Amino acid sequence: MNDIPQMEASLHTVLHRIREAERISHRTPFDVSLLAVSKKQSADKIRDAFSLGQRQFGENYVQEALQKKALLTDLSIEWHFIGSIQSNKTRLIAEQFDWVHSVNRFSIAERLNNQRPAHLPPLNICIEVNIDESPTKSGCLPDLVLALAKQIQTFDKLSLRGLMIIPDKTALNPFKKTNQLAQQLVHQGLFLDTLSMGMSDDFQQAIAEGSTIVRIGTAIFGAR
Numbered sequence: 182m183n184d185i186p187q188m189e190a191s192l193h194t195v196l197h198r199i200r201e202a203e204r205i206s207h208r209t210p211f212d213v214s215l216l217a218v219s220k221k222q223s224a225d226k227i228r229d230a231f232s233l234g235q236r237q238f239g240e241n242y243v244q245e246a247l248q249k250k251a252l253l254t255d256l257s258i259e260w261h262f263i264g265s266i267q268s269n270k271t272r273l274i275a276e277q278f279d280w281v282h283s284v285n286r287f288s289i290a291e292r293l294n295n296q297r298p299a300h301l302p303p304l305n306i307c308i309e310v311n312i313d314e315s316p317t318k319s320g321c322l323p324d325l326v327l328a329l330a331k332q333i334q335t336f337d338k339l340s341l342r343g344l345m346i347i348p349d350k351t352a353l354n355p356f357k358k359t360n361q362l363a364q365q366l367v368h369q370g371l372f373l374d375t376l377s378m379g380m381s382d383d384f385q386q387a388i389a390e391g392s393t394i395v396r397i398g399t400a401i402f403g404a405r
């Protein structure tokens with residue numbers, strides 16, 4: 182069965198809704214980019230999405246991502262790591278990805294910096310923030326973000342780009358809080374141009390509050 186027409190319709194709908202959200206919230210058109218979250222989807226589905234014009238893909242699991250990546254070396258894909266990071270996986274992430282959205286502590290950032298191959302450009306980094314200060318979440322607590330950002334900024338093989346959140350449904354104004362936190366960092370002299378926030382259910386709200394990357398899986402690829 183050929184699923185490309187189905188995926189084309191889904192991708193078109195998602196992109197249309199992103200452009201619509203930009204317009205409604207008076208954002209600059211095409212300010213927001215779509216990261217297609219391809220975890221648990223096949224390499225063939227990624228190839229199909231690429232053929233429809235999608236270039237940025239997000240993966241959560243290192244081994245799974247590398248297996249698919251090996252089948253897609255003919256495509257110039259921008260690979261984003263968005264999953265939780267174990268110390269023993271930092272070398273593969275540093276070698277194989279263009280972006281990491283889920284850096285939450287100094288030791289991980291330091292390993293990624295040391296392990297980023299010299300011939301590659303600096304690895305683009307977002308700090309994952311536990312914006313709701315939820316006890317079950319792994320992100321960096323808001324009060325600790327400035328110190329971590331300053332440390333990351335000193336690493337020459339990392340390029341600090343911004344903040345990322347995965348808020349609970351019950352969180353109060355998580356997107357606005359994250360935007361305000363980013364602005365505080367900018368006032369402290371840090372250079373940030375990225376807010377990775379918004380998923381299938383809430384990306385329009387995230388865009389209204391300044392998101393620049395929305396991470397969407399199911400709405401493009403279907404159920405996992």
Ligand SMILES: *Cc1c(COP(=O)(O)O)cnc(C)c1O
Pocket residue numbers: 218220241263264347380381396397398399400
């Ligand atoms: C899975 C995942 C997404 C995408 O979720 P969907 O519900 O499939 O759109 C976005 N961000 C992160 C961090 C994820 O793990």
